[in-house]
Amino acid sequence: MTRLLLRRLAALIPTLFVVSLVTFALVQLVPGNPATQILGNDATNAQIAQLNHQLGVDRPVLSQYVGYVGHVLHGNLGTSVYSGQSVVSTLAARLPVTMSLVLVSTILALIVGMAVGVFAGLRPRSRTDSAVLAGTSVGLSVPGFWLALLLVIPLAVWVHLFPATGYVSLLNNPLGWARSILLGSVALAVVSGAAIARQTRSSIAEVMTRDYIRAARARGLSRRRTVMKHGLKNASIPVVTVLGFHVNAAISGALFVELIFGLNGIGSLAVASVQQHDIPVVQGIVLTTASVVIVVNLLVDVAYGWLNPKVRAG
Amino acid sequence: MSQISCLRRVALLGTVVASVTVLAACGGSSSNSGKKGSSADATATLRYGAFQDLLSFDPAKANAGGDQGLYLGMVYDNLVTYDAQGKLVPQLASSFKQDSPTHYTFTLHTGVTYQDGSAFTATTVKQDLERVIASGGPRATLLAPIETISAVNPTTVTMTLKTPSPDLLPTLATATGAMLSPQAFNRSNLSRNPDGTGPYVYDASASAAGDHYTFTAKPQWWDSANVPRPHTVVFKVLTDDTARLNALKTNQVDIATINASGAAEAKGSGLKVINRASTWTGLTILDRNGQTVPALGSQKVRQAMALALNRPALVKAASFGYGQPSAQVFAKGTPGYDASLDSAYAYNVKKAKQLITESGFKNITFTAPIAATYQSLAEAMQGQLAAVGITMKLQLLPTTALAAAARTTKFPVLTFPFPNIQPYARYKAIWAPKAGFNPFHVDDPTLDSLTKQFAAATTTDAQNTAAKKINDEVVNSGIAIVAEQPDDVAAYSSKLQGVNMSIYLVPQLRGIHF
Numbered sequence: 001m002t003r004l005l006l007r008r009l010a011a012l013i014p015t016l017f018v019v020s021l022v023t024f025a026l027v028q029l030v031p032g033n034p035a036t037q038i039l040g041n042d043a044t045n046a047q048i049a050q051l052n053h054q055l056g057v058d059r060p061v062l063s064q065y066v067g068y069v070g071h072v073l074h075g076n077l078g079t080s081v082y083s084g085q086s087v088v089s090t091l092a093a094r095l096p097v098t099m100s101l102v103l104v105s106t107i108l109a110l111i112v113g114m115a116v117g118v119f120a121g122l123r124p125r126s127r128t129d130s131a132v133l134a135g136t137s138v139g140l141s142v143p144g145f146w147l148a149l150l151l152v153i154p155l156a157v158w159v160h161l162f163p164a165t166g167y168v169s170l171l172n173n174p175l176g177w178a179r180s181i182l183l184g185s186v187a188l189a190v191v192s193g194a195a196i197a198r199q200t201r202s203s204i205a206e207v208m209t210r211d212y213i214r215a216a217r218a219r220g221l222s223r224r225r226t227v228m229k230h231g232l233k234n235a236s237i238p239v240v241t242v243l244g245f246h247v248n249a250a251i252s253g254a255l256f257v258e259l260i261f262g263l264n265g266i267g268s269l270a271v272a273s274v275q276q277h278d279i280p281v282v283q284g285i286v287l288t289t290a291s292v293v294i295v296v297n298l299l300v301d302v303a304y305g306w307l308n309p310k311v312r313a314g
Numbered sequence: 315m316s317q318i319s320c321l322r323r324v325a326l327l328g329t330v331v332a333s334v335t336v337l338a339a340c341g342g343s344s345s346n347s348g349k350k351g352s353s354a355d356a357t358a359t360l361r362y363g364a365f366q367d368l369l370s371f372d373p374a375k376a377n378a379g380g381d382q383g384l385y386l387g388m389v390y391d392n393l394v395t396y397d398a399q400g401k402l403v404p405q406l407a408s409s410f411k412q413d414s415p416t417h418y419t420f421t422l423h424t425g426v427t428y429q430d431g432s433a434f435t436a437t438t439v440k441q442d443l444e445r446v447i448a449s450g451g452p453r454a455t456l457l458a459p460i461e462t463i464s465a466v467n468p469t470t471v472t473m474t475l476k477t478p479s480p481d482l483l484p485t486l487a488t489a490t491g492a493m494l495s496p497q498a499f500n501r502s503n504l505s506r507n508p509d510g511t512g513p514y515v516y517d518a519s520a521s522a523a524g525d526h527y528t529f530t531a532k533p534q535w536w537d538s539a540n541v542p543r544p545h546t547v548v549f550k551v552l553t554d555d556t557a558r559l560n561a562l563k564t565n566q567v568d569i570a571t572i573n574a575s576g577a578a579e580a581k582g583s584g585l586k587v588i589n590r591a592s593t594w595t596g597l598t599i600l601d602r603n604g605q606t607v608p609a610l611g612s613q614k615v616r617q618a619m620a621l622a623l624n625r626p627a628l629v630k631a632a633s634f635g636y637g638q639p640s641a642q643v644f645a646k647g648t649p650g651y652d653a654s655l656d657s658a659y660a661y662n663v664k665k666a667k668q669l670i671t672e673s674g675f676k677n678i679t680f681t682a683p684i685a686a687t688y689q690s691l692a693e694a695m696q697g698q699l700a701a702v703g704i705t706m707k708l709q710l711l712p713t714t715a716l717a718a719a720a721r722t723t724k725f726p727v728l729t730f731p732f733p734n735i736q737p738y739a740r741y742k743a744i745w746a747p748k749a750g751f752n753p754f755h756v757d758d759p760t761l762d763s764l765t766k767q768f769a770a771a772t773t774t775d776a777q778n779t780a781a782k783k784i785n786d787e788v789v790n791s792g793i794a795i796v797a798e799q800p801d802d803v804a805a806y807s808s809k810l811q812g813v814n815m816s817i818y819l820v821p822q823l824r825g826i827h828f
Contacts, residue, residue, distance in 0.1 A: 031715030040379055041717055041732065042743045045750050047455050048721075054450070083369045084505050085523070093523040149556075157563050164560035165552055167525060262550075262557035264367075264525045272367070272553065275714045 004305065008298045016290060020072070023286040024065050027279050033057060034081045034277040055081045057277070068283065077287070078280035082273075087284035090269070095288065097167045097265030100181045101257060102250045102292075105188035109246055113193040114239065117200025118227065121235070124205040132201060139194030145256035148187035152260060155183060165262025184257040192246035196239050203235030237307050244300040251289050358828040359546040360810075362821075363558040363570025367524055367551050371508035371516070373442075374449040376489035381549075383489055383818050388529040388547060389429070390492035390510035391537075393420055393439065393471075394483055398814035398822060400648050400735060402483050406434065406493060406511065407471075412772045415478035416461075422469045426536040428495035429509045436465035441496045453490040456481070478769040480738035480777070511536065513543050513824065526550045542812065542827035562805050569806035569813065571820055574636035580805035589801035590815035591638045591645060593731035595691065596623070596797035597682070598744065601726035602756040609675040610726055615704075616792025618673070620659040621666035622702040623695060629798045632691035636801035642785055643794050645734040649774075650781030655789050666702040679705040682727040683720065685713040692729045695797055723753045734799055735817055737781040741765045745788065761787055 035051035036043070052058045056067075071078055077087035120132035156164035162183050168176035207213060208231055216226045255267030266285055273281040366381040371389065376382055395405040404410055407420040426434035440463045447457045459479035464472045475482065485491060498509035506523075508516055514529035521527045527549040535543075550567055552558045558570040563583045572580060577587050597619060604611020625639035642655035670678070684692040689710070696706045706727070711719055720728045728751065732740060743749055746765075747757040764787060768780035788794040802819040809828050816822040 031712060032718040036717050036721075037714060038377060040377065041730075041751070042739050043750060044455075044742070044748065045721060048750070050455070083367075084372075084375060090524065093525070097525075152560060157560055160564060163566060164564040165557045165566055166550060166561070169522070259554040260557060262552040262554065262561060264551055264553075268553055269524065275712070277714065 004301060005298070008301060012291070012294050015294060016287060017069075019290045020069070020283055020287055021065070023283055024061075024068070024279070027274065027277070027282050028061055030274060030277065032277055037276045038082060057081070057279070064279075068280070072287075077284040080273075080278050080281050082276045082278045082281075087280050090281060091266070091284050091288055094264060094266050094269050096169070097181075097258070097263050098251065098254050098267060099292075100167075100170065100177070101184050101188060101254050101263070101265065102247060104178075104181055104185035105192070105250050106243065106246060108185055108189040109193035109196055110239075110243060112189070113196025114200050114232075116193075117197040117239075118204050118232065120197070121201040121204025122208065122227065129201070132197065136194040136197045136201075139190050140198075142190055144187045144191060144253045145260065147190055148184060148257050148260045151183045151187060167263045167265075180261075181263070184254075184261045184263060187257055188250045188253050192242065192249065195242045195246075199238045199242055200235060203238055204231055207231045207235050233307060237304065240300055240303045240307065244297055247296040248293050251292065358544040359548060360544040360569070360823070360826060360828075361548045361550060361567040362823060363552045363561050363567035364549045365553055365555075365558065365571055365820075367553070368527055368549070370505035372504045373489055373492040373494050374446045374453050375505065376453070376492070380819055383816075384820055384823050385527065385549065386489045386492050386508075386510075387512065387824060388514040389508040389512040389516055390489075390494065391426075391512050392487055392491045392493065393422075394487050394491070396487055396817050398816075398825075400645060400817045402487060406439075410483075415770045415772055416475040418473045418475075418482065420471045420473075422471065423536060424469060426511050427534075428497070428511050429515055429532065430495050430497050432495055432497055434493065434511050435468045436471045437468070438496050439463070439471045439493065440465045441499075442494055443491075445494075445496075445499055446490060456485045456490050480769050481736070481742070484736050484739065513537070513541065514547060524551060541825055543824075544827060547823065559805070562807075565807070568810055569804060569821055569823075569826065571802065571804045574634045574801060574803045577634065577636060577803050577805070584808065585805040586808055586810075586813070587803060587805050588813055588815055588821065589636050589803045590817075591799035591801050592733060592735075592815075592817055592819050593802075594640070594643050594734045594794075594796045594799045595688065595729070595731040597695065597795040598728040598730060598732070598751065599726070599793045599795070600720070600728055600751065601680075601723075601754050602758070602793050603754065605754055606723065607678075607680045607726045609673065609678040610680065612673045612675060613792055614669040614673040615675055615678060616795065617659070618666040618669040618702060619699060619704060620792055620795045621662045621669070622698050622704070623659070623795070623797050624661040624698055625798055627661075628691060628694050628698075629800075631694050633798060633800045636803055638799040638801075640799050641796045642789055643732070643734060643740065643796060644737065644781065644785050645799065648735045649778050650737045650785045652782050652785050655785060658789060659795075663702055670703060677705075678703070679707070680726050681707040681709055682729050683711050683716055683725050684708050684729050685711055685716045687713055688729055688731070691797060691800075695729070721750050721753055731800070733817075737768055737784050738765065741768075741784065745793070758793075 033052055034055055034057060035048040039047055039051060079086050080090060116132055120129045123129050152164055156162045162179050166180060168180040170177040213226060213230055216230055254265060255270060258265045258267040266289065270285045273285065364381045368385045369382055370376050371386065376386055391406045393405060393407040394402050394410060397403045406423055406426060408423050410418060410420045412418050422436060428434060443457060443463055447454050447460065459475045459477060459482060460473055461476045462474045466472055493511055495509040498504060501507055506518065513532055513535045515532050517528040517530050529547045531543055531545050552561055555573040559572050559576045559580060561567045562570055562580060562585055580587055599610055599616060601607055601610045609615045620641065629635060629637040629639045640656045641658040642652055644650035692708055696708060699706050716730065719725060720730060732744065741761065744751045745758060745761050746752065747755055764780060764783045768777060768784060771777040771780050802815060804815060804821045806813050810826055812825040812827050814822045
């Protein structure tokens with residue numbers, strides 16, 4: 001297991017390098033430049049050229065990239081060409097919002113998805129099972145941003161159960177924090193929750209027919225303990241895989257949810273930064289989100305090892 | 315296991331690439347009078363839904379447009395400012411006058427102090443503006459026409475220009491002219507630690523970068539007897555149009571700009587709506603000499619294009635009725651406005667076709683760049699031009715790429731909004747031989763001469779006369795084919811009073827009270 005962890009951590013460095021290179025190249029393809037955004041339409045071409053020179057964005061692309069990597073290797077993600085603020089402080093202000101959405105949506109998807117999946121899996125081919133399959137099919141096909149719009153109008157605009165916009169810090173007001181991100185998290189969790197429910201349902205239905213389950217029951221273990229101790233653990237491997245995918249999808253999906261709920265997280269920052277050609281901030285965002293995704297994948301691998309001893313042996 | 319890991323790596327790369335690709339694709343006002351400060355509710359909190367995040371409190375680096383001026387307007391005052399009617403009026407200057415085309419005199423208010431307690435004087439004005447000029451920053455060139463600034467005495471400042479520059483006063487009214495205390499010049503964190511003479515003090519402890527910014531009333535502000543102000547103002551950053559409207563409807567903010575398409579919904583929710591046309595939009599002819607599209611060099615063709623536009627229909631279709639169906643480039647009440655041009659080029663397909671026939675051009679085709687923001691108007695104009703036999707192809711670009719593309723010779727026509735004020739700035743940006751939006755470097759001696767007359771004028775009447783001639787020239791020659799002057803719209807709580815739209819697409823926060 002230790003070797004597995006070390007191998008995965010070592011793979012993080014080249015992966016981040018490739019990700020930063022691809023991002024840098026893609027941002028270069030976006031037409032426009034930061035000076036036209038900063039100076040506005042009344043600026044002359046000479047003023048634009050002067051500012052682009054000051055910002056260093058008129059240097060050859062390779063030179064810009066090498067300079068950027070040099071700063072990153074010294075632990076400096078640079079400063080925003082637009083606001084002059086450090087990228088680290090900008091990300092630090094935004095990251096809690098997006099991570100709150102990702103974390104809460106993951107917990108919601110996991111708890112609700114597994115509970116529904118186990119419930120249906122223990123009753124295969126029943127009406128309950130059919131209803132769960134139908135419901136999860138709908139859940140899988142609902143776009144998160146559309147669901148977010150559907151949730152915000154009745155629950156926040158018509159009935160003021162939740163705030164329509166804005167983020168409340170967890171440290172300042174835990175209840176306010178929960179209210180500020182719950183609708184967005186639900187919107188992000190539905191697709192993954194439905195996928196987890198279907199995976200759990202199939203796995204439980206299949207695992208419960210195995211000999212070791214019958215043996216456990218024959219030894220006098222209660223149905224509940226049998227499911228919890230033997231059934232759920234073995235049925236969890238595909239669920240863990242879905243969970244890994246969910247985190248990736250939630251980080252991307254947070255972009256739309258943040259805009260709809262007026263949550264100023266990484267997603268809304270990414271949109272603004274790409275539009276403003278703010279390359280240091282875009283790079284910082286991509287490196288940060290890629291790191292999160294890689295760490296989550298690492299945790300998924302660890303979970304595989306914990307759930308399945310064969311993986312550890314391999 | 316290995317298959318799953320591989321799949322996840324592919325998914326990771328896919329997620330990153332997809333994310334970046336998606337991101338890359340994203341790329342007659344009503345006016346309410348205020349009341350004296352002493353009678354307003356000075357304990358209240360005003361919550362403004364900002365569509366832009368704060369960039370910088372440093373006047374040398376700040377951007378003048380949109381919400382940026384509002385952020386800076388909380389903590390800074392300017393020598394001059396624009397009133398609700400779009401007229402330049404004194405602010406920290408008690409009066410100003412243009413002695414000659416190149417000489418200005420400002421008389422300053424007394425008893426004004428910066429946030430740090432130091433006195434605002436003619437010397438600090440000189441130091442402040444010289445700092446911006448010396449900064450070499452993006453704003454320095456705006457003050458480049460200044461040759462010398464003199465502090466004649468503690469309350470009198472004079473400025474001598476190298477050449478006549480009608481831009482000076484408008485520039486002094488923007489973020490560039492915000493008066494920063496000299497004691498703050500060397501602050502390392504000036505972009506988030508301002509020091510001005512304005513009505514509020516920035517409260518960093520009650521703010522969260524990128525989310526909300528809080529300002530509390532500055533004790534003993536010099537103009538508090540005349541301008542009512544709530545005790546606290548909070549800017550909540552809400553970049554999405556729908557989110558701002560929802561925040562207004564749920565009483566999370568008191569005032570915000572909204573999309574015109576949401577105005578009816580806002581009214582239906584009991585909110586008040588205010589609007590003002592701050593721009594003109596339509597077809598700006600870049601290839602005025604017909605270098606790439608010969609037909610565009612013909613005045614008859616350009617005039618035919620103007621006659622082909624059904625302006626009331628365009629205002630209804632593209633601006634939901636919020637706009638002025640005018641053919642001119644300047645706003646009512648501002649220098650250069652010509653009432654007769656509001657009805658110029660009345661919709662006339664027959665006459666348009668006749669002019670095209672007379673021009674001798676057939677199968678007129680060109681491509682115009684558009685951004686999603688202006689797509690509905692561009693497509694409506696496209697249909698109306700097609701009715702007179704002109705094919706306008708549209709090429710969709712990211713919003714941020716549009717302005718950059720318009721500075722090249724790739725496109726002969728531009729569909730883009732420009733401010734409907736400040737004739738000299740418009741000339742420099744669009745029509746001057748070296749203007750950014752004159753990529754074909756067309757030299758128009760008539761316009762050059764008219765603009766020189768405008769720059770040389772020292773009285774309001776003379777400036778109006780010269781500006782009106784500029785308006786007449788660009789409209790009649792057909793190089794500015796105005797489709798409409800679309801309104802910028804804001805919605806606000808009925809509890810607010812003293813709400814007016816500024817000339818910068820956003821409401822004027824100063825003067826609003828409960």
